[in-house]
Amino acid sequence: MRRSDATRTAILAAARERFAADGYDRATIRAIAKDARIDPSMVMRYFGSKEGLFAAATSFDLRLPELGSLAPEEAGRVLVEHFLDLWEGNDALVALLRVGVAGAAGAERIRHTMFEQQVLPVAREVCPDPEQAAARAALAAAQMLGMALARYVLRFPPTVALAREEVVAWLAPTVQRYLTAPHPGGAL
Amino acid sequence: MRRSDATRTAILAAARERFAADGYDRATIRAIAKDARIDPSMVMRYFGSKEGLFAAATSFDLRLPELGSLAPEEAGRVLVEHFLDLWEGNDALVALLRVGVAGAAGAERIRHTMFEQQVLPVAREVCPDPEQAAARAALAAAQMLGMALARYVLRFPPTVALAREEVVAWLAPTVQRYLTAPHPGGAL
């Protein structure tokens, strides 16, 4: 392991923390560099630009495993549990959401990471009418994104106070209904 | 009506638009002033500071009416419909959410505006155990906030494509369940 790899990961760790805490604009390269105990110019040399640093700090591969052996009636619980595993104490995801809300470029990243990479594949697998898969996946994603927003970004006390099992118990049926229940119809 | 009131409201309109489109940091006073066709210094004279302008541009009174005559089994639908009425085409709310996500000060504003001013009163009214009112209201708020995020801020195509009645048909039962259904228990 080269000596540079240590500082490289130190920069990435500091960047994730600062981006998650302050958002893209307020998280300055100078502050990140100070956290990593290096000169700001090093950040540029390692990652090219601030955008490059952000891209490197918020890139994941978080497809959920064992998709084939998924019982359709358990999709909600599996999805919510996977969602909680991902977000619990993950600064990079908080940073991604925070920045995605701020700019238009980030919105695309969030959609790709949260929606197309996670919820949509499950929806395609379990939902009855393939034509509705996108809409149903979007509903499920909105529910989980809302919980992520309240619990990990805004930190509303009542949502932070919820135990992990309680979140699963409340959200899993909702997600399950969005994915597999018959269309409610409404006033259409 | 004084001559100044016209420019005052022009500034506020431009500010809401810019804050909603670009977020707090990227929305510069100079850009807002140019949109309102005035000098940037006028913004300062009228609102004191950028924070003052933002506070003025995102202050609402959006308590929902007729709370006393609310049938408990209709709380979900009423709440979701009220929520959609509020958000549809409301730049100020989008701006508030966008900024609230970016900074810690905004999070408090969002909580007060969305949670304590809207959902919590309804929850206190209709939910069975008063001790659970806060948690249940938080769950409902998270669901609606997630839809607001996906539909009005991130503009996920599948959520934008949903008709208003469809959103109500899908979300109302969820909110209703969060507010009044018996505690699911789970693995507690």
Add this chain to the structure above:
DNA sequence: TACGTTGGCCAACAGGTGTTGACCAACAAT
């Protein structure tokens, strides 16, 4: 011992930011 490479610091640049204060035209009232 010489030397190129690696990892790092320092100082500066160019541009954009919120904010301030001086100045000014129009108009109403004395």
Add this chain to the structure above:
DNA sequence: ATTGTTGGTCAACACCTGTTGGCCAACGTA
């Protein structure tokens, strides 16, 4: 006719931003 107020512009200040390029110490290798 003079005065005071209102609504507005202009130019600047002080600061902070991302970014750049030059310099430097250590070190492995020939």
